[in-house]
Amino acid sequence: MALNDVDVAHLGRCVELAREALDDGDEPFGSLLVDAAGAVRFEDRNRVKDGDETRHPELAIAQWSVEHLTPEQRAAATVYTSGEHCPMCSAAHGWVGLGRIVYAVSSAQLTAWRTDWGLPASPVRPLAIAEIAPGVPVDGPAPQFEGPMRELHHRRAIGS
Template structure:
């Protein structure tokens, strides 16, 4: 078992990319989907792939992180993905953490915790949030995934994308 609890700090590039996921989340919401956004950043921080939530088409499995992880696994080698970062507005659920792990993405940056999301969504049947920090999924694996998050400076802004939605 590996320890993903050894968290790094968000860099300026991470913060820029988190702000981009917030824009993607707003676009997702405007398109009638859930307000989540994710992107894959290369080793240099450049955005390689991005996706919003696709609930309208994919229902409960159309999470932004899964969309990015699936596309990343198709497009890039495991060696390259190990050097990449999945950046997401909200902490990945257990499904998305698993997808990140199985895609081989080596680093995760998220803005707001899933616990905070649960406070916003309540018992909405379209987002029955689990109390399962993503580190629990990563710690059960054999491959290390560095986790950076939450980012308190952006949590309030991220939460605004969910206001009045749930």
């Protein structure tokens, strides 16, 4: 499915959340949960800087959705995110029955950037969402966000 103006607007907010995370000394990731009516129900950003590497916004969305939405509402919702889900977050998404995922940049893009910058490999294999949760509809990447997201990740990589 091609991204529409609503998708692009929500991804823009995810990039803003990623920038907020970076400005707070965290990794630049941000995500939204949008219900079937188009209302943003939950948003978060990465919070791993204090040592808990599981504090990803996509995992927080999955956990929040179980507490606040019915299974039907979860299935009809869309998760927008600045970066493609990691395997942990993809699994959580699949387990709780959330609907479509739309991401700005892929795990493959981020892995290539990190390699170009001479950074160590991730301790977790960067698998595509479809490899972990094959029934989830996924759209991305969004080319218009590649530059801004690359810049945020580069700032994180060089420590500025």
